[in-house]
Amino acid sequence: MPNPSAAMLVIGDEILSGRTQDTNTHFLAGELTKHGIDLKEVRVISDDAPVIIAAVQALSKRFDHVFTSGGIGPTHDDITADCIAEAFGAHLDVRDDARAILAAHYANSGQELNAARLRMARIPDGATLIDNPVSSAPGFSLGNVHVMAGVPTVFQAMVASVLPGLTGGEPLLSQSLRVMRGEGDIAAFLSDLAARHGDLSIGCYPFQHNGAYGANVVIRGHNGPGVDAAMRELAQEMGL
Amino acid sequence: MPNPSAAMLVIGDEILSGRTQDTNTHFLAGELTKHGIDLKEVRVISDDAPVIIAAVQALSKRFDHVFTSGGIGPTHDDITADCIAEAFGAHLDVRDDARAILAAHYANSGQELNAARLRMARIPDGATLIDNPVSSAPGFSLGNVHVMAGVPTVFQAMVASVLPGLTGGEPLLSQSLRVMRGEGDIAAFLSDLAARHGDLSIGCYPFQHNGAYGANVVIRGHNGPGVDAAMRELAQEMGL
Known part of the structure; x- marks a missing residue:
């Protein structure tokens, strides 16, 4: 529901x-x-x-x-x-x-x-x-x-x-990872990740810090194990 | 226009x-x-x-x-x-x-x-x-x-x-006065003031500071002399 x-x-x-x-x-x-x-x-x-x-x-x-x-x-x-x-x-x-x-x-x-x-x-x-x-x-x-x-x-x-x-539902769970990679360099991987995890919302929020490009990747969903699994795939891809 | x-x-x-x-x-x-x-x-x-x-x-x-x-x-x-x-x-x-x-x-x-x-x-x-x-x-x-x-x-x-x-219009002019009076104490006066100046928007934003009640009164409009006149009436009413 x-x-x-x-x-x-x-x-x-x-x-x-x-x-x-x-x-x-x-x-x-x-x-x-x-x-x-x-x-x-x-x-x-x-x-x-x-x-x-x-x-x-x-x-x-x-x-x-x-x-x-x-x-x-x-x-x-x-x-x-x-x-x-x-x-x-x-x-x-x-x-x-x-x-x-x-x-x-x-x-x-x-x-x-x-x-x-x-x-x-x-x-x-x-x-x-x-x-x-x-x-x-x-x-x-x-x-x-x-x-x-x-x-x-x-x-x-x-x-x-x-x-x-008020009657609540399942809290929206969220995990985020800060990566020092340009948003455009990880976009293709994130697109695949999102396609494999259709029940999750995967957002990418770029920033610049001291002239270097980075991004906060946020994975959200009501399915805790799914959020965990997607975050592990992301960390592995980033070499972490 | x-x-x-x-x-x-x-x-x-x-x-x-x-x-x-x-x-x-x-x-x-x-x-x-x-x-x-x-x-x-x-x-x-x-x-x-x-x-x-x-x-x-x-x-x-x-x-x-x-x-x-x-x-x-x-x-x-x-x-x-x-x-x-x-x-x-x-x-x-x-x-x-x-x-x-x-x-x-x-x-x-x-x-x-x-x-x-x-x-x-x-x-x-x-x-x-x-x-x-x-x-x-x-x-x-x-x-x-x-x-x-x-x-x-x-x-x-x-x-x-x-x-x-982009083509602009007349800038919205704004003047504000901070008064150390409860919002409820000046509400009747502000209502009259707003009725007398129908082309202006008169807002009242209450605050508490060290336990005392005050309010920021903001008078906005495109008609500069009108904003000035309404602000003078307000200041006079507040004994300023």
């Missing part, structure tokens, strides 16, 4: 304008790989309601899970919850369970739970809250879409909250 | 598995912003021919430009050129101009121009070569799709080769 599949949807003009480097995708990709969920596609889109709604609908139909980051804060440009609710035809309003979490948090910190902050308690009907141990305001899962914050520390904490509840 | 629009297509299993952090998107986003081309969407997809072909066709129809990174090296998993050719129904084979560039490069470096390396001279009919001052093997532009390498130093050099030839 194949592993569950996933897509990531990064929502934010600040990524597309080059102001902010997205790091949430890289973090999520590593966690999903360990958990046996195959990340198949990432999209970065702007804070634009029709664009968000269309992307959520398209990706949630095609993949087992969709993870979103960004747009769930208290300001006017935080429209992700509205868009997710609209994408699924769900009612959106302040929900008592989320309001209670925020009320306790702001009482503790001596800040006011004003109208802007109360926006963060707006959760679609039928959604499950995602715990946020960093700054309290929860994310939520609605259907197969998991809605999380864009701030990396909060995003990471929410991923840790949501992943254990 | 609106600025030209663009999409970025990052091709590579190594990004989706979490092995490699993509940095090409962030670089391209900054360069396009300076050049007055609006990056509207980024997709990261795997080394899978039907997926690549479908994404190229979809994005090249919707946006003025598509920039791709990855999959144009000498190994078996480098299938981007094949997919671009197929997406546009163009013939693909070794082209004399590209072969001459590679022959000169490998003669200089004392390496063999073997069958694997000659794959990098396969250029679709009708494409224009993109100069690669780092490692010679060229990228290419076919229609509105600009095909570049995934290795960041090479990608960056290719962007520098291709961008001056």
Whole structure:
């Protein structure tokens, strides 16, 4: 049985304008790989309601899970919850369970739970809250879409909250070998190796170091003995 | 007249598995912003021919430009050129101009121009070569799709080769103000500010520093005096 599949949807003009480097995708990709969920596609889109709604609908139909980051804060440009609710035809309003979490948090910190902050308690009907141990305001899962914050520390904490509840598959195993050979010199061998091991993914990532050409060869797959066998063939070919 | 629009297509299993952090998107986003081309969407997809072909066709129809990174090296998993050719129904084979560039490069470096390396001279009919001052093997532009390498130093050099030839628009101007106020405390003001300046994008990016809450407020737009005016209102409201 194949592993569950996933897509990531990064929502934010600040990524597309080059102001902010997205790091949430890289973090999520590593966690999903360990958990046996195959990340198949990432999209970065702007804070634009029709664009968000269309992307959520398209990706949630095609993949087992969709993870979103960004747009769930208290300001006017935080429209992700509205868009997710609209994408699924769900009612959106302040929900008592989320309001209670925020009320306790702001009482503790001596800040006011004003109208802007109360926006963060707006959760679609039928959604499950995602715990946020960093700054309290929860994310939520609605259907197969998991809605999380864009701030990396909060995003990471929410991923840790949501992943254990999802059924994983076989973790993707990976072995790599750094060889000081030009990519073009080993390409023919790698092509044969890939043909002999059709269930593995064999990648070659070239680099230059002090003027010398080298490559990192990465062999990935769900079949551990197969990865081992292919890596032994590679090492032998390289004279190691 | 609106600025030209663009999409970025990052091709590579190594990004989706979490092995490699993509940095090409962030670089391209900054360069396009300076050049007055609006990056509207980024997709990261795997080394899978039907997926690549479908994404190229979809994005090249919707946006003025598509920039791709990855999959144009000498190994078996480098299938981007094949997919671009197929997406546009163009013939693909070794082209004399590209072969001459590679022959000169490998003669200089004392390496063999073997069958694997000659794959990098396969250029679709009708494409224009993109100069690669780092490692010679060229990228290419076919229609509105600009095909570049995934290795960041090479990608960056290719962007520098291709961008001056593209018609830009008005650069996106941006000013930011760091305020030591909770995001929820300034949200109502920012919402009003955004409503009064409908042609600007006003973003708020919260942070915590030594336990204190702050936010970077970013005001972006193509209208310089408008950005200035909105920033003055913000500074006044913050008591600066």
